Amino acid sequence: xxxxxxxxxxxxxxxxxxxxxxxxxxxxxxxxxxxxxxxxxxxxxxxxxxxxxxxxxxxxxxxxxxxxxxxxxxxxxxxxxxxxxxxxxxxxxxxxxxxxxxxxxxxxxxxxxxxxxxxxxxxxxxxxxxxxxxxxxxxxxxxxxxxxxxxxxxxxxxxxxxxxxxxxxxxxxxxxxxxxxxxxxxxxxxxxxxxxxxxxxxxxxxxxxxxxxxxxxxxxxxxxxx
Numbered sequence: 001x002x003x004x005x006x007x008x009x010x011x012x013x014x015x016x017x018x019x020x021x022x023x024x025x026x027x028x029x030x031x032x033x034x035x036x037x038x039x040x041x042x043x044x045x046x047x048x049x050x051x052x053x054x055x056x057x058x059x060x061x062x063x064x065x066x067x068x069x070x071x072x073x074x075x076x077x078x079x080x081x082x083x084x085x086x087x088x089x090x091x092x093x094x095x096x097x098x099x100x101x102x103x104x105x106x107x108x109x110x111x112x113x114x115x116x117x118x119x120x121x122x123x124x125x126x127x128x129x130x131x132x133x134x135x136x137x138x139x140x141x142x143x144x145x146x147x148x149x150x151x152x153x154x155x156x157x158x159x160x161x162x163x164x165x166x167x168x169x170x171x172x173x174x175x176x177x178x179x180x181x182x183x184x185x186x187x188x189x190x191x192x193x194x195x196x197x198x199x200x201x202x203x204x205x206x207x208x209x210x211x212x213x214x215x216x217x218x219x220x221x222x223x224x225x226x
Contacts, residue, residue: 004035006055016055020048024069027077029090032058034077036066047079047093061093068109073131078117080106085119087131099134102127108196111148111155118175120144124161128178140178142171147196149204154181156204158193168192170206170217184217186210 003019004026020037027034033050045063047070050056067080070088076096077088083106085099102121110117110129117129120143128137143159154172162171162183168191172181186193188210198205204217 003037004033004050004055006052018048018050018055018057020046024066027070027072028052029072032090034070034072034090036063036068036070036079038066045081047077047088049090049093059093061088061095065105067106071109071112073112073117074115076131078110078112078131080109085110085117085129097134099129099131100127100136107145108147111150113150113175116175118148118150118155120148120157120159126155126157126163126173126178128175138176138178140173140180142173146193146206149197149199150175151199156197156199158195158197158206160192170197170204172204172218182218 003017004023005017006015008015021042023035023037031052033052036047038045045066047061047063049058063081065082071078077090079086079088083103084101087096089096103123108120110119115131117131120126124143126140126142126144140163142157142163143161144157145160146158149156155175156170156172158170160168162169163180165183165185167185169185171183174181186208191210193206193208195207205214207214
């Protein structure tokens with residue numbers, strides 16, 4: 001079965017299903033679940049809002065080519081669509097404004113904190129943008145093909161090209177100006193990170209095709225640490 005399926009977290013019973021081809025990770029806010037995917041024709045991209053209670057369709061907006069899952073930020077929806085990062089109204093799906101176009105596709109969703117969106121482009125650039133108006137706050141070389149995590153003072157990127165070493169691994173950047181704080185190269189033949197980094201308890205956790213389990217690095221306070 002393709003599409004989105006909800007299960008009871010306690011019993012594992014199936015609650016409801018919603019048919020959306022190529023549905024991605026969802027974004028959930030209050031009583032709504034947001035998902036991007038394609039109609040049954042396989043060509044028409046859509047952004048949908050569903051009821052968390054029964055999966056009923058609340059609204060639908062057509063997209064050109066949804067790149068990643070949507071992200072909820074400041075009572076708005078950030079959606080990547082054929083290389084464009086746009087803000088949509090979560091009430092009805094209306095596209096409110098574009099924050100910029102970054103090539104023909106974005107491979108990972110933006111990471112968001114305090115009105116700033118951090119994203120990696122396919123041209124191996126890390127960009128920090130104002131969600132209010134799309135103004136570029138800073139740019140830094142490097143890839144975030146596996147994702148970005150945001151800490152209190154830093155962001156951590158996981159990808160196949162580090163800003164300074166141009167090798168696969170992880171790097172911490174100053175979230176205010178993009179300055180490289182440290183880099184960690186993953187050693188091994190054709191080694192690369194396989195997941196987005198996770199910040200918790202002052203450490204960065206990741207996995208790679210060269211590790212047999214989870215690896216913990218350094219001391220990077222998470223965005224929630226006091």
